[in-house]
Amino acid sequence: MPAAARKKPVKRRRSPIQSRGQATVDAIVEAAAQILARKGPAAATTNAVAARAGVSIGTLYQYFADREALLQEIGRRHVAEMQAVLADALTGIDGLALPAAVDRLVAAIVAMHRVAPRLHQALHQSLARDHLDTIDAFEVAVEAMVSQALAGRAELDLAHPALTATVLVRGLGGLIRTTLRREPERLDDPALALAMRAMILGTLGESRRRA
Amino acid sequence: MPAAARKKPVKRRRSPIQSRGQATVDAIVEAAAQILARKGPAAATTNAVAARAGVSIGTLYQYFADREALLQEIGRRHVAEMQAVLADALTGIDGLALPAAVDRLVAAIVAMHRVAPRLHQALHQSLARDHLDTIDAFEVAVEAMVSQALAGRAELDLAHPALTATVLVRGLGGLIRTTLRREPERLDDPALALAMRAMILGTLGESRRRA
DNA sequence: CGAGGATCTGAGCAAAGGCTCATTTTCTTT
DNA sequence: AAAGAAAATGAGCCTTTGCTCAGATCCTCG
Numbered sequence: 001m002p003a004a005a006r007k008k009p010v011k012r013r014r015s016p017i018q019s020r021g022q023a024t025v026d027a028i029v030e031a032a033a034q035i036l037a038r039k040g041p042a043a044a045t046t047n048a049v050a051a052r053a054g055v056s057i058g059t060l061y062q063y064f065a066d067r068e069a070l071l072q073e074i075g076r077r078h079v080a081e082m083q084a085v086l087a088d089a090l091t092g093i094d095g096l097a098l099p100a101a102v103d104r105l106v107a108a109i110v111a112m113h114r115v116a117p118r119l120h121q122a123l124h125q126s127l128a129r130d131h132l133d134t135i136d137a138f139e140v141a142v143e144a145m146v147s148q149a150l151a152g153r154a155e156l157d158l159a160h161p162a163l164t165a166t167v168l169v170r171g172l173g174g175l176i177r178t179t180l181r182r183e184p185e186r187l188d189d190p191a192l193a194l195a196m197r198a199m200i201l202g203t204l205g206e207s208r209r210r211a
Numbered sequence: 212m213p214a215a216a217r218k219k220p221v222k223r224r225r226s227p228i229q230s231r232g233q234a235t236v237d238a239i240v241e242a243a244a245q246i247l248a249r250k251g252p253a254a255a256t257t258n259a260v261a262a263r264a265g266v267s268i269g270t271l272y273q274y275f276a277d278r279e280a281l282l283q284e285i286g287r288r289h290v291a292e293m294q295a296v297l298a299d300a301l302t303g304i305d306g307l308a309l310p311a312a313v314d315r316l317v318a319a320i321v322a323m324h325r326v327a328p329r330l331h332q333a334l335h336q337s338l339a340r341d342h343l344d345t346i347d348a349f350e351v352a353v354e355a356m357v358s359q360a361l362a363g364r365a366e367l368d369l370a371h372p373a374l375t376a377t378v379l380v381r382g383l384g385g386l387i388r389t390t391l392r393r394e395p396e397r398l399d400d401p402a403l404a405l406a407m408r409a410m411i412l413g414t415l416g417e418s419r420r421r422a
Numbered sequence: 423c424g425a426g427g428a429t430c431t432g433a434g435c436a437a438a439g440g441c442t443c444a445t446t447t448t449c450t451t452t
Numbered sequence: 453a454a455a456g457a458a459a460a461t462g463a464g465c466c467t468t469t470g471c472t473c474a475g476a477t478c479c480t481c482g
Binding site for chain 4: 225227228229231232235266267268269270273
Binding site: 125132136139160163164166167168170171172173174175177178179181182191192195196198199201202203204205206207 | 375378390406409416418
């Protein structure tokens, strides 16, 4: 065994082969997500995560190259979950009349953010500047989806479907995120849902080709 | 001199008496803001700040109890600046007709975020969870202001001015922040301004008492 | 059963960063 | 000019945290 220059003596981030390994990985990710959601990014140290997951620090590093990788994995899972909720809440929306469709959309976007609000926030903080990629990609996808849906409704007669979609998605997203942070309980307020509805309908109406 | 229990041997955060001290404080705050804006919260270590400001760490701690205090001060100054820009961009808006007033509002909100976009972002990250208070308070104030302005226009006949204001302010804020982060250059796009205008007008129209 | 791979352990290293304080330098004031 | 207050210095203490590694333990399979 040549003691030559070896940068990575152990191949980190091994994929679990046995089911035991998979369980460990899940435990780690869940523990991290919990700490992240409850106490914020700063509290989510690798040692704390390992401790909460009930494994040793060494085990954690067997599956994740570094802290970043762990955070990214959490982001990936979170986005997948949101996507699932969104897709589910949106099935069959194309068949609905406009007002009903908008109600569904509002409900869907709210539901999507309700999956793991605290975690969502924490991720937006800790991943920011670095790997918001995952979340960004998702948001871009959502915008594209909505753009598509809008363009499909000739009745709307939008001048710039993509632009309208961007404004709506980012606007609603920001509104919900801010509300979530400052007045979490208010997300249940029916009045807010109505206001969002008004915002969407109004924006759509005002964005028609000739208006 | 009784060597009793002295928790704070030196009264930190002394207010500068001589002009020299004030200059030092400014230098520190500016250095910190710069690092924060250019390299993010993680790079804004107290040592780095002191170095960039051209003073020793000891001096930094003479004026700021701890890192947090420094960040808070930056937040305070930033908010003050935004407020000034906003107020300036909004003077005389009450005398304008609705469409013109909306254009002004859009311009004002964009201008306000353009003051120090990167810093604004960094603050939202680093202060989050702890001292977003300063920024939050400002945003609340803006909402109140807009609510006031909306209620003042009988022509709008809004059912819930405060709610509408909340939706508009948070929505626009989120939209701008997201855009700033992902496509900074796009803030100059006239099409986006038009879209925002459409959003505002549409939302207002759809939020009337009877609509 | 037993070899060999997969998994797990945890003390502790090294780096980083917040912060202190004894001392020196500069300014003000009489 | 000289004392005393204000301001500034910076080596380094101390804590925290990401991460390594040498070895122990657990599983699977022939």
